[in-house]
Amino acid sequence: xxxxxxxxxxxxxxxxxxxxxxxxxxxxxxxxxxxxxxxxxxxxxxxxxxxxxxxxxxxxxxxxxxxxxxxxxxxxxxxxxxxxxxxxxxxxxxxxxxxxxxxxxxxxxxxxxxxxxxxxxxxxxxxxxxxxxxxxxxxxxxxxxxxxxxxxxxxxxxxxxxxxxxxxxxxxxxxxxxxxxxxxx
Numbered sequence: 031x032x033x034x035x036x037x038x039x040x041x042x043x044x045x046x047x048x049x050x051x052x053x054x055x056x057x058x059x060x061x062x063x064x065x066x067x068x069x070x071x072x073x074x075x076x077x078x079x080x081x082x083x084x085x086x087x088x089x090x091x092x093x094x095x096x097x098x099x100x101x102x103x104x105x106x107x108x109x110x111x112x113x114x115x116x117x118x119x120x121x122x123x124x125x126x127x128x129x130x131x132x133x134x135x136x137x138x139x140x141x142x143x144x145x146x147x148x149x150x151x152x153x154x155x156x157x158x159x160x161x162x163x164x165x166x167x168x169x170x171x172x173x174x175x176x177x178x179x180x181x182x183x184x185x186x187x188x189x190x191x192x193x194x195x196x197x198x199x200x201x202x203x204x205x206x207x208x209x210x211x212x213x214x215x
Contacts, residue, residue: 038092039152039205045088046202052080053195060188070184071119074126075112077191078133082108100143107136127182131172134190138165157204161197168193 056077063069085104089095095102111133118125142162149155168190175182 039209041091042148042152043202043205043209045084045091046198046205049084050195050199050202052084053191053198056080057188057192057195060184060191064184074115074119074130074184074187077187078108078111078115078130081137082112098144100140100147104137104140104144107133107140111137123182124176127172127186128176130187130190131169131174131176134169134172135166136169138162138167138169141165152205155201157197157200161194161201164193164197165190 056073060070060073063073082105085101085108086095089098089101089105092098092101095105111129114129114133115126118129139162142159145155145158145162148158172186172190175186
């Protein structure tokens with residue numbers, strides 16, 4: 031029998047907490063360093079790179095990339111987005127925002143798929159499903175802003191990351207409460 035700390039549900043709870051903490055820190059840094067172009071550019075590259083790494087680690091812990099095709103695809107999409115953001119940074123923030131918008135759509139739909147798949151095993155995935163759907167919608171909004179007249183900044187991406195933090199935190203808390211209730215029963 032596995033201990034409470036080594037169960038797949040425990041991993042997922044820890045993973046979601048880590049994703050929430052990273053996103054909160056990223057949002058704080060984005061706001062704090064938005065007027066410093068070099069740091070803002072670095073943050074814009076780090077965000078999708080972190081997502082690729084996080085999905086890779088989570089997929090490996092949960093049976094590998096073959097067993098988690100939506101996460102395998104999310105690793106590829108996030109890696110390509112990281113490269114696209116690096117290329118777009120030399121062009122304009124409009125292009126960067128468009129790259130984030132396309133990424134938000136794809137990664138959101140893939141997260142939605144992963145959440146639905148995990149619902150069967152872990153339950154408590156409704157925040158991840160909601161987050162995936164909202165991410166896809168936010169992507170469309172970012173793309174529409176990328177063709178607008180107001181010059182975008184990293185602060186246009188920060189709310190997207192903040193909502194991600196909220197949903198990851200909500201999922202982690204939900205899984206913690208569910209585990210507590212099961213242990214108490």
